[in-house]
Amino acid sequence: MARAGLHVRVIEGSETAGGGCRTGELTLPGFRHDICSAVHPLAAASPFFRSIDLAARGATLCTPKVAFAHPLDGGRAAAVAGSVEETAGGLGRDAGAYRRLFGPLVRDVGLTLPEILAPLRSVPRHPLAMARFALDGLPPATVLARRLHTEEGRALLAGVAAHSMLPLSAPVTSAFGLLLTMTAHAVGWPVVEGGSGRLAGALLAELAALGGEVETGRWVSSLDELPPARAVLLDLTPSQLIAVAGDRLTGRHQAALRRFRYGPGVCKVDWALSGPVPWQAAACREAGTVHLGGTLAEVAHSEAEVTAGRLPGRPYCIVAQPGVADPTRAPAGQQTLWAYCHVPSGSAVDASGLIEAQIERFAPGFRDLILARSVRTAADLEKYNPNYVGGDINSGAGTLLQTVLRPTPRWNPYRTALPGVYLCSSSTPPGGGVHGMCGVGAARAALADLHISPPV
Ligand SMILES: Cc1cc2nc3c(=O)[nH]c(=O)nc-3n(C[C@H](O)[C@H](O)[C@H](O)COP(=O)(O)OP(=O)(O)OC[C@H]3O[C@@H](n4cnc5c(N)ncnc54)[C@H](O)[C@@H]3O)c2cc1C
Numbered sequence: 001m002a003r004a005g006l007h008v009r010v011i012e013g014s015e016t017a018g019g020g021c022r023t024g025e026l027t028l029p030g031f032r033h034d035i036c037s038a039v040h041p042l043a044a045a046s047p048f049f050r051s052i053d054l055a056a057r058g059a060t061l062c063t064p065k066v067a068f069a070h071p072l073d074g075g076r077a078a079a080v081a082g083s084v085e086e087t088a089g090g091l092g093r094d095a096g097a098y099r100r101l102f103g104p105l106v107r108d109v110g111l112t113l114p115e116i117l118a119p120l121r122s123v124p125r126h127p128l129a130m131a132r133f134a135l136d137g138l139p140p141a142t143v144l145a146r147r148l149h150t151e152e153g154r155a156l157l158a159g160v161a162a163h164s165m166l167p168l169s170a171p172v173t174s175a176f177g178l179l180l181t182m183t184a185h186a187v188g189w190p191v192v193e194g195g196s197g198r199l200a201g202a203l204l205a206e207l208a209a210l211g212g213e214v215e216t217g218r219w220v221s222s223l224d225e226l227p228p229a230r231a232v233l234l235d236l237t238p239s240q241l242i243a244v245a246g247d248r249l250t251g252r253h254q255a256a257l258r259r260f261r262y263g264p265g266v267c268k269v270d271w272a273l274s275g276p277v278p279w280q281a282a283a284c285r286e287a288g289t290v291h292l293g294g295t296l297a298e299v300a301h302s303e304a305e306v307t308a309g310r311l312p313g314r315p316y317c318i319v320a321q322p323g324v325a326d327p328t329r330a331p332a333g334q335q336t337l338w339a340y341c342h343v344p345s346g347s348a349v350d351a352s353g354l355i356e357a358q359i360e361r362f363a364p365g366f367r368d369l370i371l372a373r374s375v376r377t378a379a380d381l382e383k384y385n386p387n388y389v390g391g392d393i394n395s396g397a398g399t400l401l402q403t404v405l406r407p408t409p410r411w412n413p414y415r416t417a418l419p420g421v422y423l424c425s426s427s428t429p430p431g432g433g434v435h436g437m438c439g440v441g442a443a444r445a446a447l448a449d450l451h452i453s454p455p456v
Contacts, residue, residue, distance in 0.1 A: 220244060241416065266393055276321070290321070316342065
């Protein structure tokens with residue numbers, strides 16, 4: 001909006017701007033932890049972030065050699081690193097199947113990614129490439145995994161598909177796994193030097209350079225509190241829109257917003273460690289991200305339990321070790337570690353013991369390295385940022401219906417029923433993650449209504 005020449009004022013409830021991109025010393029002095037997002041394939045691939053000279057604005061992306069690894073018992077692991085060919089080379093009997101699956105998808109990534117990171121409601125500009133992605137991505141991950149033959153290959157797919165926060169038997173779970181793996185080959189899975197907060201810092205610098213203003217420490221509870229504006233873009237989820245708009249919304253629109261479904265929550269843990277995690281499998285020691293949970297069957301069981309409202313005994317966990325690519329996060333020789341597991345929505349249970357048991361399973365001796373830990377339950381996360389309803393870090397379930405018709409079945413997903421008021425949060429397409437494309441879609445809708453051409 002600022003690039004289009006409008007005066008922009010950002011109002012943020014917290015004392016610091018940044019939402020899911022903040023970094024802080026959560027454990028001990030000198031240990032810099034990403035409070036929410038840590039790993040940024042979506043920012044690296046996003047047309048919006050690519051339009052900003054991030055390094056010049058203070059955010060340097062550091063890409064680990066191994067994008068993600070998935071250990072199994074007995075010191076085995078599968079990993080995605082470098083090109084499709086390099087990764088296939090490490091997958092033994094699954095090399096051919098991996099090449100056949102990812103070769104065409106990665107070849108076409110430049111065509112499909114911009115369409116996947118936009119509302120899926122118009123005729124695709126590259127129908128053949130998109131049809132291939134859709135055909136592979138639509139089935140559940142448990143079905144796509146049948147194309148792989150080894151326990152390692154199947155676990156690798158399960159671990160990346162489980163980012164969907166859905167049971168792996170649900171449609172479109174494959175699409176999450178494919179998309180994230182495509183980004184691993186196309187741009188890597190980087191962390192931000194010094195922490196994700198610098199990405200928010202880069203956006204603030206960009207906005208300031210364009211004459212925009214930011215006001216922090218002001219929670220908005222009603223649209224009536226906002227200054228007059230030609231367009232109001234709300235970084236809120238549907239339930240918060242109902243709360244701030246009050247009686248202004250028609251009953252019909254309120255009913256549509258109430259049908260929006262949130263996903264499960266997460267329990268997030270950060271550790272200060274006296275040294276690197278002693279993973280048994282070498283690939284995990286070089287990976288920025290490690291997916292834990294064992295075999296495909298175990299990961300599928302864990303995700304099914306969470307969906308059924310139960311905390312699994314051996315949860316699927318996502319672990320990020322930024323120190324692999326960014327030595328600035330901790331004092332020399334020491335490390336920060338970041339992890340979460342999926343938990344039932346709104347859970348106030350501290351799952352750190354279960355997550356530590358999963359890490360210890362694949363990295364014996366891990367517990368001996370712990371200097372300090374910080375835990376945020378799903379309930380804590382919602383208190384920290386009301387957009388994480390019930391601890392749902394994607395601000396809405398990634399079901400098939402809500403992949404296509406997110407947040408409501410309106411033709412333009414960013415427009416609300418109130419003229420001049422738009423939703424720009426990750427409850428809108430393309431959904432959760434740090435990519436800025438929800439904001440781009442909302443800004444385009446607002447500019448179109450104001451008859452202002454969008455900036456290139
Ligand atoms: C633990 C965790 C780990 C994650 N890991 C990753 C990852 O590794 N990679 C990745 O790409 N994504 C990750 N995500 C997801 C990512 O952070 C979010 O998808 C993204 O931040 C969503 O952006 P957003 O603009 O929709 O909302 P947010 O970033 O949540 O921003 C919303 C902002 O609005 C403010 N706000 C809300 N209500 C009001 C109000 N009434 N008045 C004033 N201000 C208000 C909030 O304080 C917040 O600053 C993670 C999220 C969490 C919580």
